Amino acid sequence: MALPVETFFLQPDSEGTLQTQIRQLVAEGILAGRFRPGEKLPSSRKLAQHLGVSRITVTLAFTELLADDYIVAHGRSGYFVSENAPEPPQFPAKASETSTVDWTRAIGQRFITPDVMTKPADWSKYRYPFIYGQADPALFDAANWRLCALEALGRRDFDALTADYFDNDDPKLVDFIARQTLPRRGILAKPDEILLTLGAQNALWLTAQVLLTQRRTAAIEDPCYPALRGILEQSRCHLHPITVDQDGLPPDALPDGTDVLFTTPSHQCPTAATMPMARRTALLEKAERDDFLIVEDDYEFEMSFLKPPSPALKSLDKNGRVIYVGSFSKSIFPGLRLGYLVGPAPFIREARALRASVLRHPPGHIQRTVTYFLSRGHYDALVRRMGRAFHERRNAMDKALADHGLTVAGSGSFGGSSQWMRAPEHIDTIELARRLREKSVLIEPGHSFFGQSDPPRNFYRLAYSSIPTARIADGIEILARTLREMT
């Protein structure tokens, strides 16, 4: 039977070249069982005419399909669906009709938390996105990233791409981190003290699982990164929030019996405070005296465009009490999902075994691409470019905030990518964010950073990592006006 040419049509919103689309529509038809082995395809001339594409495009698509044995050519008779083509399923697909399972009972452990940060996925369509933690297409070095990714897809890197590493990592990346990345933070570590993770989130999660139990006590900063609080609540440990001040976490406020402290000394999240050296020393001394461990999330240290960054807390750690969390996802892009843990070998061994059980290892291609991006110097060039742009945006934001008399609650003295803001007491920033969104302004309400059941609702975060300098003043003006309207 000849397949009528009318069965073939290009989807208006399809992607890829025309050749790819034609390949795809034939392959999909075969896989779905609409085109059967032995059936004759329209001639390339007819199909080209019908689809409104050039004949050579159809011919090239057919050549690919021939090579993969989806179709065969019978001399002058034309092309036919191959007898060896993949077979459609022999059975109809069915959905479960109704569930007789009582899922309230069947679910043994619950992980859904009521308050999840939600950001609109289409944030880039907003005119004033003071949104945090997404890549800026205007700054990202896509060309070199592509080159590095392509190199990592090459024949020489076949094993790095495809192999099951079991519980190991790409040795080249571990080596680069040990020789180049960590020394820039004042840290020397051996390969068995380093573990690659699926971003900082995964590093914090692994650490919490290894170190905490229901009988142990963790201290966290308040306010802090909400996902960290979620991780610790899941571990069911006792949790002590410590209110931070303009210098970050005050060591004296730590309660007796703390087993593990989670802290962000470089750039407190979200207040942007940097912990001064005296406090760092005091914190390490207290850890030694009271025998607790410190997990340092070395958050945003790269964005130090106002002053050089301080060395990491880990670099002052004589006694192997600090576990260090680093991330490439922040400065390259968050969708990358690559970070790392640095800590004493006995700890890293357990974290490695847990990681192997949970997910084996971060995908090989990503590890190798990052290795190239780092070792060719593209990473540092990118961080510098981001720093320059952020500096300019920060200046524009500081000026606009001052012009409108808005209150900055916490400001990164060495740089960063956001300002932590305080609105007047009576303002609910959830409502503020809702109203602003209608005016194409995105801000982040601050309540979810706090641990209390009844958090303050007048804080918010204003990031400048994804908004062009030229739009900052107008965006802040709308924000100021909306705040006045709510008063």
Next chain:
Amino acid sequence: MALPVETFFLQPDSEGTLQTQIRQLVAEGILAGRFRPGEKLPSSRKLAQHLGVSRITVTLAFTELLADDYIVAHGRSGYFVSENAPEPPQFPAKASETSTVDWTRAIGQRFITPDVMTKPADWSKYRYPFIYGQADPALFDAANWRLCALEALGRRDFDALTADYFDNDDPKLVDFIARQTLPRRGILAKPDEILLTLGAQNALWLTAQVLLTQRRTAAIEDPCYPALRGILEQSRCHLHPITVDQDGLPPDALPDGTDVLFTTPSHQCPTAATMPMARRTALLEKAERDDFLIVEDDYEFEMSFLKPPSPALKSLDKNGRVIYVGSFSKSIFPGLRLGYLVGPAPFIREARALRASVLRHPPGHIQRTVTYFLSRGHYDALVRRMGRAFHERRNAMDKALADHGLTVAGSGSFGGSSQWMRAPEHIDTIELARRLREKSVLIEPGHSFFGQSDPPRNFYRLAYSSIPTARIADGIEILARTLREMT
């Protein structure tokens, strides 16, 4: 100061083009603080001569470094390290001197298991690698994988590559799985019933966490995939191993009080048994009667080159009792780390929340690359090519095993990628594997698939997924000879 040309040298084992290597050695020198701002680089002529490369190569590397502001050009005076170049650390790097932490006490939960499967990372250097679960460079469609990866790196896919999806997945991939992949297994599912995971391992881990507690009972097959046993032991549930027979898991052997059963009906791991339809129906009826859940790892169904695959157990599930685990890592390559979970929405919601807490989401680039690889039909073409090659290898292996009178304990009647073998009672296959390795033959001892503390040691797995057909007979001959020597 001028930097002496002797400071520059190319590493003999370096990777990348010469231009890339020169870029890298200059960038690394600057990042490490060996080359300081204002210092003069050797002229391109001099450096080219010293390194033994063409001058244009050096000039092109310098042009890249100029663009990234690592170096500046001062007219006819030459190139200098830029004042804006990234700065080396201002502080020396230090290692923790000694650890005062008692790690035996500090580690709250232990995850290291004594018996981890170890395979030599350099397996491809062995002449007879009867090794399981690694990609075969002779079969993998690297060219089209590269094209799909490159397309997913393009400007149009910037968001898919870079964005923080929080707890979501690439909608295009979820859509393809729902419309094309699952119907081929007889399953209809909605997007909120599908979750992407870091491979099947991660899918099984998430499932165990959501469904099991210390008070619940899981049943597993014996022998089974050792990493699954590890996952369940970590969940601290009660664990019942059920001995499988030639038809896989016998439903009658399931103990009362089972909450969750983990099974591999398509292709029992490692015995390769396929569960017949009558047993599948009986199992589903029992699950409904006794109110337990079934986790179906739809293992290796793609490798059905002897008979068409049966529909998945999930496709017979009227009552929403089956949670389905699929993987692309097996048939594309294991380093990919991409799989998926299909199950009722209330279950998927919890698994999604847990995944978000543990790692957020699988990297965006990998999801989009797989989307293209699937939708262009390359995936099915690859599976077919692998099936043809495995068929040929399987025939060669069956013949060689028969020629030498070796005992097959379990054989995939529809295909698969390995044979489950039984050596005479007194043979310890750990010792057998050790001896064979010296003769460049890799096999996998079978003890770690069993749950007992004193497992049978005379089983082993022989895979044909990574060995060329032409070497199978010789490899089996060495195996047979070594077995005779040990008798």
